[in-house]
Amino acid sequence: MNIAVCIKRVPETAEAAVNIDSSEKHIIPDQLVFDINEADNYALEEALLLREKTEGDITLFTVGSKESDEVIKMGLAKGATRGVRITPENLDNLDAYAVAKLLAEQVKEGNFDLILTGCISSDVGNSQVGVTLAELLGIPHATLVIKMGIEDGFATVQRELEGGLLEELKIKLPALFTIQTGINEPRYASILGIKRAAQKELRVIENITAEGMKAEVVKMYYPPVGKMAEILEGGVEEVSGKLCEILKGKGLL
Amino acid sequence: MNDILFGCIQCGRCTGGCPVSVRSALNIRKLIYRSLIKIKNKSKDLGIWECTTCSTCSIRCPKGVDVVDYIIDLRSDEIERGKVQPQVRDTLESVFKFGNPWGRIREKRADWLEGNGVRILQPGDKTRFLYFVGCTPCYDTRTQEIARAMVRVLKTASCDFAILGIQETCCGNEVKRMGEVGLFEMLVEENTKLFKKFDIGTFFTTSPHCFNTFKNEYIDLDFVIEHYTTLINRFIKEGRIEPRGKFEKRVVFHDPCFLGKQNDIYEEPRELLRSVPGIELFEFERSRERSLCCEGGGGRMWVETESDEERLAVTRVKDAAVLEVDVIATACPFCLLTLEDAVKTSNLEDSIKVMDIVEILDEALGLKDEEERVPEYQNTRSSDSKQSQ
Ligand code: SF4
Ligand code: SF4
Numbered sequence: 001m002n003i004a005v006c007i008k009r010v011p012e013t014a015e016a017a018v019n020i021d022s023s024e025k026h027i028i029p030d031q032l033v034f035d036i037n038e039a040d041n042y043a044l045e046e047a048l049l050l051r052e053k054t055e056g057d058i059t060l061f062t063v064g065s066k067e068s069d070e071v072i073k074m075g076l077a078k079g080a081t082r083g084v085r086i087t088p089e090n091l092d093n094l095d096a097y098a099v100a101k102l103l104a105e106q107v108k109e110g111n112f113d114l115i116l117t118g119c120i121s122s123d124v125g126n127s128q129v130g131v132t133l134a135e136l137l138g139i140p141h142a143t144l145v146i147k148m149g150i151e152d153g154f155a156t157v158q159r160e161l162e163g164g165l166l167e168e169l170k171i172k173l174p175a176l177f178t179i180q181t182g183i184n185e186p187r188y189a190s191i192l193g194i195k196r197a198a199q200k201e202l203r204v205i206e207n208i209t210a211e212g213m214k215a216e217v218v219k220m221y222y223p224p225v226g227k228m229a230e231i232l233e234g235g236v237e238e239v240s241g242k243l244c245e246i247l248k249g250k251g252l253l
Numbered sequence: 254m255n256d257i258l259f260g261c262i263q264c265g266r267c268t269g270g271c272p273v274s275v276r277s278a279l280n281i282r283k284l285i286y287r288s289l290i291k292i293k294n295k296s297k298d299l300g301i302w303e304c305t306t307c308s309t310c311s312i313r314c315p316k317g318v319d320v321v322d323y324i325i326d327l328r329s330d331e332i333e334r335g336k337v338q339p340q341v342r343d344t345l346e347s348v349f350k351f352g353n354p355w356g357r358i359r360e361k362r363a364d365w366l367e368g369n370g371v372r373i374l375q376p377g378d379k380t381r382f383l384y385f386v387g388c389t390p391c392y393d394t395r396t397q398e399i400a401r402a403m404v405r406v407l408k409t410a411s412c413d414f415a416i417l418g419i420q421e422t423c424c425g426n427e428v429k430r431m432g433e434v435g436l437f438e439m440l441v442e443e444n445t446k447l448f449k450k451f452d453i454g455t456f457f458t459t460s461p462h463c464f465n466t467f468k469n470e471y472i473d474l475d476f477v478i479e480h481y482t483t484l485i486n487r488f489i490k491e492g493r494i495e496p497r498g499k500f501e502k503r504v505v506f507h508d509p510c511f512l513g514k515q516n517d518i519y520e521e522p523r524e525l526l527r528s529v530p531g532i533e534l535f536e537f538e539r540s541r542e543r544s545l546c547c548e549g550g551g552g553r554m555w556v557e558t559e560s561d562e563e564r565l566a567v568t569r570v571k572d573a574a575v576l577e578v579d580v581i582a583t584a585c586p587f588c589l590l591t592l593e594d595a596v597k598t599s600n601l602e603d604s605i606k607v608m609d610i611v612e613i614l615d616e617a618l619g620l621k622d623e624e625e626r627v628p629e630y631q632n633t634r635s636s637d638s639k640q641s642q
Contacts, residue, residue: 012358015357015358015361016358016360017360031360033350035346035350185339187335187336187337188332188336188337188346189335190335190433190435190436191433191435191436191439192333192434192435193335193435195435
């Protein structure tokens, strides 16, 4: 079985201050730490687990700058077979459709039985690349997959719906699934493993220009500061006491 | 890998002294036996992640087998296969990304200072003493108090000291002991490169874990490396710090494994404690080379134990209760956290306090109160430490 996994390098922004550059269209990356997009990491692990059961190759695809090689190498260290990095000249102005189109042009050559992506990227959060890619390839897809099994050319997948409902689908391969976090427990890529992965194949596609953008970032900005937030002052005990009072007052405790 | 084990005569002294054998599946003699007769040791049932790398086994072995290194090798195999506990994975990834095991960003590494004036070294700077704070006292709110106490105490010694601020990066002691040798080598390389940017006289640490790896495992450092207990004890002997004030409490000292067993520093922390007026110093029945490990080492701060048996830190705290002491003193942030946790779970919070030695000294000197009363205290005290924040 041949599997393609699409991954993305994203900034870690849980604690870091995110600053916007003077163009008001991009964030300033200097102080930020980058990693593989969380949901993509689960997609990659799902591919690795499948490959432990069946023969086959895993090819990683990413659209991004040269620095994206870091996440490709991490995936190769974990056991992927090869990587493909697509770096168009107008990388800074891509929308989800353009990314999907760039991916589709490469992925369609590969004769893949299964294509996995994360269900959402933690930076721009469009959730569009996976489904658009499936449409462009003309194959069926399922989103937010939380369980997956493959048998006789079919995939049985579980999806998480609103209100705790689960949906189970049987889908003919080739198909594309966008993977939800928590589906598995991603493995660790050791530093020696990442160094050794430098010997694996990493194909770079440059000198191309992405076309067909349908959305444009007009402006990035911080939401106006609301008046609803109340900042509690004091030590831990004092603050937690005040917080309890407020929650009690609102009937939440 | 097995070469280091050939000397083993299966006497069992290692397992006999291993503190976690009694509460987990770990049986180090058996692991070595299985390796020598070529049964693969990889199953988690063998408890290789329970080891605290306290090194009691290596010390007790009559044949000089480096037992701890073997455990690290076994862990390395699992790390290379990538299938480790999620918490181990997250800890190592955090060190790689942020330079600390606590998943916190670098920009906040010096927040513990809370505006205290301490010189932060810039490339090319020279300092007589460099204080390496360490990841845990930088980020953990409880042990940040140790770092602040250290700064207050050092200022009374009127010595030229500085810190690295947010340039400081994990020492790698625990990373190595979790078996991530590649990451450890990377940290050694990067830290060595960083330290070479400065002219450092003496380098000292809060944690015996940082001290251990810098002193014994970094090969290319050209300055004196000390644990703070030896440095401050010397300052007291030289009269640079005068322990005035009083600390009228019954105190027992818990030997951190990485200070005592692994680096033979037993006297200095005790001398330091005895120099504080008012302290009545007690000893645990198991102390010095026989000291009971708190289970904070070898990455165990981030490894879930599989065992439901009583934690060693709880045993330790109960022993302290029998001695009827007011304070368990230690000199390691991990010991402090594990013991304090055990005091809470044993419901002894009202009778026993866990303190780092430097916190005791700080309290005896009344420095914290003084600082709170006189806000400009830091300026009047730090005669030779330039403020550069
Ligand atoms: S103490 Fe040394 S010689 Fe004895 S069983 Fe353990 S490793 Fe072998
Ligand atoms: S280092 Fe300590 S915990 Fe680990 S096997 Fe040896 S005695 Fe046991």
